[in-house]
Amino acid sequence: MDAPAASALHDAVLDWYDDHARDLPWRGVAATPWSVMVSEFMLQQTPVARVLPVHAAWLERWPTPADLAAESTGEAVRMWGRLGYPRRALRLHAAAVAIVERHGGAVPTWYADLLALPGVGDYTASAIASFAYGQRHVVLDTNVRRVLARAVSGVEFPAPAVTRAERDVATSLLPDAPATAATWAVATMELGALVCTARQPSCDTCPIAELCAWRAAGFPAYDGPPRRGQAWAGTDRQCRGRIMALARDQSSVSTAQVEQAWPEREQRERCLPGLVADGLLTQITPGRWSLPG
DNA sequence: AAGACGTGGGC
DNA sequence: TGCCCAAGTCT
Numbered sequence: 001m002d003a004p005a006a007s008a009l010h011d012a013v014l015d016w017y018d019d020h021a022r023d024l025p026w027r028g029v030a031a032t033p034w035s036v037m038v039s040e041f042m043l044q045q046t047p048v049a050r051v052l053p054v055h056a057a058w059l060e061r062w063p064t065p066a067d068l069a070a071e072s073t074g075e076a077v078r079m080w081g082r083l084g085y086p087r088r089a090l091r092l093h094a095a096a097v098a099i100v101e102r103h104g105g106a107v108p109t110w111y112a113d114l115l116a117l118p119g120v121g122d123y124t125a126s127a128i129a130s131f132a133y134g135q136r137h138v139v140l141d142t143n144v145r146r147v148l149a150r151a152v153s154g155v156e157f158p159a160p161a162v163t164r165a166e167r168d169v170a171t172s173l174l175p176d177a178p179a180t181a182a183t184w185a186v187a188t189m190e191l192g193a194l195v196c197t198a199r200q201p202s203c204d205t206c207p208i209a210e211l212c213a214w215r216a217a218g219f220p221a222y223d224g225p226p227r228r229g230q231a232w233a234g235t236d237r238q239c240r241g242r243i244m245a246l247a248r249d250q251s252s253v254s255t256a257q258v259e260q261a262w263p264e265r266e267q268r269e270r271c272l273p274g275l276v277a278d279g280l281l282t283q284i285t286p287g288r289w290s291l292p293g
Numbered sequence: 294a295a296g297a298c299g300t301g302g303g304c
Numbered sequence: 305t306g307c308c309c310a311a312g313t314c315t
Contacts (some may be wrong), residue, residue: 043311050310051299086298091313121313141311161294189311199304205313229308230297243297278298 002154007171009151009211010184014026016207017187020194024048025055026131032054033107033132035059040124040131041092046083052080066105068096074291077280078248086244090279091119109133127185136181138170143192144185148173150196154213156222157198191280239264240280247281252290 001009025031038058041163044049058079062068068076073093080089095117099107107128108114114125126137142164150160152169159166175181195202203209214220232238242261246253262268272289275281282292 008297040311044297045310045312046300047310081299084301085312087298089314119313123312127311139311142309143311193311227308228296230298230299235297237300240297244299 008211009208010175013187013191014183017190019266021190024030034065037107037128040127041088041119042083045085050283051081065096067097068093069100072293073279074293077291089120093117094118130182130185135177137172137177139185141168143180143189146198147188147192150214151208151212154217155285156214160225192279220282236271239267240275243271243275244280247291252284252288255287
């Protein structure tokens with residue numbers, strides 16, 4: 001994309017964001033690097049609406065990394081509630097411990113230090129550096145990837161995994177000024193979340209409809225590799241989820257309760273030790289389990 | 294590098 | 305009614 005076109009894209013998206021940005025707690029004046037970090041962990045594969053109440057409860061209870069680091073991992077898992085992927089609670093706790101040990105209790109400023117924390121990958125490190133510290137980073141999440149795939153590449157959906165070409169496009173479009181780049185990152189994410197959605201994009205209200213390559217091409221249908229959904233019924237994940245729901249809601253869980261929650265013996269006898277191995281559960285007495293103390 | 298890893302809401 | 309999707313990370 002040439003420079004004038006990129007500039008037009010920037011202006012349209014940034015102006016739109018100015019008028020339509022949601023007032024989310026991790027964006028407000030009260031937001032801290034820590035609240036941003038907590039939100040990023042919770043938002044990994046989980047919708048904003050479900051994160052909102054849990055995020056508020058976490059920040060109230062653990063206003064700083066040191067507060068969380070001083071708690072047991074089990075409490076973190078319990079407070080995680082039904083957000084899903086409870087290992088994220090474990091990793092956030094471990095990240096808080098690392099922050100206290102290696103960074104004096106302050107969320108690190110630099111991408112490389114962030115990336116070294118448990119549960120922090122390229123996206124989360126870029127997001128924290130950008131949103132919490134106003135730095136210039138390519139922030140490639142599913143929303144941004146979809147927006148760029150459509151607007152720039154003219155296809156409905158991006159490849160299953162981030163490609164070099166995709167990163168090059170995102171890099172070439174990143175505004176030079178750090179503050180503008182940071183706003184561009186949230187703004188493109190917001191556009192993907194609210195307008196350029198996966199199922200039913202609102203092209204009639206899209207600020208960049210006139211510039212969109214996918215629209216210009218007549219909205220060609222996706223023809224890439226099959227986008228695989230995840231099996232659920234009868235999987236280990238479902239079994240583990242049942243057991244964890246039990247453990248979250250009670251101080252401890254008996255073998256009988258687990259058997260009732262998941263009658264299929266072989267799978268149950270694989271998942272229970274699996275949860276213990278993952279640090280999500282501990283055996284407190286023979287035949288009795290609980291969240292880690 | 295494909296697959297594991299939770300949960301619930303919307304169409 | 306199911307199927308698809310939601311600010312990914314780790315192995």
